[in-house]
Amino acid sequence: MATVSINGVNVKVKNGTNILKAAESIGLKIPTLCFLEEVNEIGFCRLCVVEVEGVQDLVSACNTPVKNKMKIFTDSKKVIDSRISTLQLLASRHRFDCWVCPKEGACEFYDMLKTYHVEFEEFGPSKGRNSAKIKGLGVNQDQSKCILCKRCVSVCAEHTSTRVLKFRDEDGLNPVVSPTIGLSFDESGCIACGQCISVCPTGTLFEADHLAQVEELLYERENFNVAQVTDEVKTALIEEFDLDKNLNLEKLEEMLNEALTMSGFDMVTNVNFANDLTVLELASELHTRFNTGAPLPLISSVCPGAVNYVEMYQKNYVDYLSKVKGPHTLLGTLTKEFLSEKLEQEKANVKITSIVSCPARKTEISREDINDVDAVLTIRELVRLFRKKEINFKELSGVKQDSLFSKASGAGSLFAVSGGLTTALIRTLYNVIEKKELDELEFDKLVFTEHNHAGNFKELKMKIGGTDFRFAVVDGGANMKEFFKLMDKKKKKYNFIELNACSSGCINGGLMPYNFEETVQENMMLRANLIYNDDRETKEVRKAHLNLSLESLYEELLVEPNSAKAHELLYRNFSQKDIDNN
Ligand code: SF4
Ligand code: SF4
Ligand code: FES
Numbered sequence: 001m002a003t004v005s006i007n008g009v010n011v012k013v014k015n016g017t018n019i020l021k022a023a024e025s026i027g028l029k030i031p032t033l034c035f036l037e038e039v040n041e042i043g044f045c046r047l048c049v050v051e052v053e054g055v056q057d058l059v060s061a062c063n064t065p066v067k068n069k070m071k072i073f074t075d076s077k078k079v080i081d082s083r084i085s086t087l088q089l090l091a092s093r094h095r096f097d098c099w100v101c102p103k104e105g106a107c108e109f110y111d112m113l114k115t116y117h118v119e120f121e122e123f124g125p126s127k128g129r130n131s132a133k134i135k136g137l138g139v140n141q142d143q144s145k146c147i148l149c150k151r152c153v154s155v156c157a158e159h160t161s162t163r164v165l166k167f168r169d170e171d172g173l174n175p176v177v178s179p180t181i182g183l184s185f186d187e188s189g190c191i192a193c194g195q196c197i198s199v200c201p202t203g204t205l206f207e208a209d210h211l212a213q214v215e216e217l218l219y220e221r222e223n224f225n226v227a228q229v230t231d232e233v234k235t236a237l238i239e240e241f242d243l244d245k246n247l248n249l250e251k252l253e254e255m256l257n258e259a260l261t262m263s264g265f266d267m268v269t270n271v272n273f274a275n276d277l278t279v280l281e282l283a284s285e286l287h288t289r290f291n292t293g294a295p296l297p298l299i300s301s302v303c304p305g306a307v308n309y310v311e312m313y314q315k316n317y318v319d320y321l322s323k324v325k326g327p328h329t330l331l332g333t334l335t336k337e338f339l340s341e342k343l344e345q346e347k348a349n350v351k352i353t354s355i356v357s358c359p360a361r362k363t364e365i366s367r368e369d370i371n372d373v374d375a376v377l378t379i380r381e382l383v384r385l386f387r388k389k390e391i392n393f394k395e396l397s398g399v400k401q402d403s404l405f406s407k408a409s410g411a412g413s414l415f416a417v418s419g420g421l422t423t424a425l426i427r428t429l430y431n432v433i434e435k436k437e438l439d440e441l442e443f444d445k446l447v448f449t450e451h452n453h454a455g456n457f458k459e460l461k462m463k464i465g466g467t468d469f470r471f472a473v474v475d476g477g478a479n480m481k482e483f484f485k486l487m488d489k490k491k492k493k494y495n496f497i498e499l500n501a502c503s504s505g506c507i508n509g510g511l512m513p514y515n516f517e518e519t520v521q522e523n524m525m526l527r528a529n530l531i532y533n534d535d536r537e538t539k540e541v542r543k544a545h546l547n548l549s550l551e552s553l554y555e556e557l558l559v560e561p562n563s564a565k566a567h568e569l570l571y572r573n574f575s576q577k578d579i580d581n582n
Contacts, residue, residue, distance in 0.1 A: 088121075210377055
């Protein structure tokens, strides 16, 4: 243990603890910008500097370990002056348009400038400020706002393993963080997980805008606008609108339904219904592949970020991806092909908007064989829409969804949490193979808990129909990279692999709300528990194949899982994608 004095207060901490953590232990929050625990601890921005007695230069608190008897000052004049100079320099390169900034008032940089009351002289483009705007189907970048903190560079390298965003400074005069020079994010190998957006302390990185398009769709009187909502978005509402933490998912869904109707949508459907359908098709696809000796493992294609990852970085596994469309695109197809007729709407007038937590779903709807979803809004864009419509979300009492595509089982709810898709699949696969119901509905190894989310991957072996079925769940690009390497090296055999581009699954999508008050871990548990409680306590049926609305859909349209009609409407193809990731 080391004993140090911080602003005159003695504190005992473990050897090796950095000054930032030592200060935190006595309730002192030293400001940081580039620091991101366990991801970006490079001491680059120098905002966290403190004075150490006997040391001439200020030291960065985020990556300097304490030493026994160290005397530290976090608020001396020298420290505050240095922080202000650092902020002045950063601000002079930054373009301010806070009122339209995608950061939506949750800007760490702005808060810092306000805290220190920073005045500065704007350098403007003429004095070397970067001004490039880089496009992508999912992720966009406005370099005029970048403060070069490198958080995104570290996340893209460490979490996602794709190394799309890089710090470049060839002549030592024009530093920039960007994807491959001259190329879009997609061409540079971006899988659109959005994790870089979630860590950027400014509005430099943001999702491709679909809100303007949705507003146009809503203005057009002939249109019949349908909003498709996902569970991860419902779990975000408590944080986004500062709602009572005891509200359950059903209530949140009703409030969201009301707000969407007030915004001009004619109908709201539930992506969980399509999740149930996906489970039935997946179970049949896996069973058929198993019976016919077709190549296994079957790799889930529910997460579009993971699909992008496989197509770009694990090309040998492209043929192993499940051909079933992603749930929200599948629901779009069914709404246009089936529901429109029932509602006596012209198919061409039915316009579909999905509401999700990540930019990868924006890339998904621009695939060649995906034509039925017109736009994808993230929760941030949705909040912007509600604000423009002057909806006071907190005051809504909620209205139940009432469409043919609103009823779902507990299994359908689970898709938002890592391991949930596999759990849902096992519940139905067992029925498909054993022709009887499975009693056990949860599997400890797959349940998301505080201690069961951060490992490299989760595995489960289960005897079904006399055969050992092996399942794996892998979250995050870096873990996927390691997993595929290990599987190839050790020739490990799996029947089914669930891939999620984001750790913890969609509840940690790159565009979930920013929340600095709670730790990330607490947020994830709050969101995951909403989902689990919905499955365990609210839903009457917890298995996808027991969803009665699906029965009528198969009777009237699809015949049976894996049928020719199902293939015509619900299946798609994949291809290897070349990228230039330099
Ligand atoms: S979206 Fe993901 S893959 Fe793309 S640049 Fe950001 S972190 Fe990297
Ligand atoms: S894009 Fe954002 S996270 Fe990346 S270096 Fe710039 S300010 Fe930092
Ligand atoms: S936060 Fe410590 S150097 Fe940037």
